[in-house]
Amino acid sequence: MEMEKKEFVIGSIHERVLLGENRQNDIYCFIWKSPPLYTRNIFDVKSLPDLDHDGKNEFMVKGWVYPTATVHCFIFEATGNNNYEVIWDTIYSTASNGTGLSDIGDIDMDGEIEIVLEYGDGFKVLKSIDNNKFVEIGNVLVNPGDSQIKIAPDLDRNGINEIVVSGYGQTYFFEAILNVNEKKLKIPFSKIELKDYKIFDFTGREVKKMEKGIYFLKVKEGKIFKIIKIK
Ligand SMILES: [Ca+2]
Numbered sequence: 048m049e050m051e052k053k054e055f056v057i058g059s060i061h062e063r064v065l066l067g068e069n070r071q072n073d074i075y076c077f078i079w080k081s082p083p084l085y086t087r088n089i090f091d092v093k094s095l096p097d098l099d100h101d102g103k104n105e106f107m108v109k110g111w112v113y114p115t116a117t118v119h120c121f122i123f124e125a126t127g128n129n130n131y132e133v134i135w136d137t138i139y140s141t142a143s144n145g146t147g148l149s150d151i152g153d154i155d156m157d158g159e160i161e162i163v164l165e166y167g168d169g170f171k172v173l174k175s176i177d178n179n180k181f182v183e184i185g186n187v188l189v190n191p192g193d194s195q196i197k198i199a200p201d202l203d204r205n206g207i208n209e210i211v212v213s214g215y216g217q218t219y220f221f222e223a224i225l226n227v228n229e230k231k232l233k234i235p236f237s238k239i240e241l242k243d244y245k246i247f248d249f250t251g252r253e254v255k256k257m258e259k260g261i262y263f264l265k266v267k268e269g270k271i272f273k274i275i276k277i278k
């Protein structure tokens with residue numbers, strides 16, 4: 048029986064990305080190398096589940112060049128066996144001295160996945176609107192930037208997934224402000240800082256001040272969290 052092969056993408060500090068494949072138990076090999084992308088520091092890599100619905104999966108890579116402070120995002124798509132091409136790309140400038148990691152998820156709650164691209168100064172929401180076509184439907188500045196993005200599965204149960212942005216000891220929750228009667232290609236976002244949430248520990252006592260560490264957050268009701276510190 049032919050096993051389905053899993054591929055993986057590796058970015059680099061140089062200008063290219065490499066694609067590897069698992070051949071058999073513990074055996075991996077590189078099967079494809081991109082042309083020079085004229086960017087650097089390609090640490091942010093994300094698999095995309097065929098966002099433009101043409102039957103071919105995509106992957107996204109983002110590079111950042113210093114000191115010109117430009118962020119370049121590329122979306123590649125498979126063109127056949129073991130070959131990939133850039134189908135869309137965009138450049139942003141950033142005032143931040145670094146960039147973080149992006150995520151994907153349903154941000155405008157239409158059942159389709161969007162890319163939430165971290166670009167140093169905040170995030171951009173990129174949406175596929177046709178074959179090989181992506182548009183920016185949201186742009187949020189998050190000081191001080193250079194953050195990790197995670198899409199949360201509607202923790203406060205109001206029907207809208209959250210975008211969680213963490214960096215430099217700060218965490219913010221964002222949600223798209225959606226008007227269900229109107230389909231807009233530009234959506235604003237509301238920002239909720241973690242300090243705006245009521246937080247309780249597992250004994251039921253309210254936590255007034257969060258200290259450095261890693262926390263599990265669990266929604267009790269509305270914007271009230273039960274919290275368990277694990278480190
Ligand atoms: Ca596709």
Ligand SMILES: [Ca+2]
Binds near residue numbers: 153154159
């Ligand atoms: Ca969506």
Ligand SMILES: [Ca+2]
Binds near residue numbers: 099101103178179
């Ligand atoms: Ca395509």
Ligand SMILES: [Ca+2]
Binds near residue numbers: 201202204206209
């Ligand atoms: Ca929500």
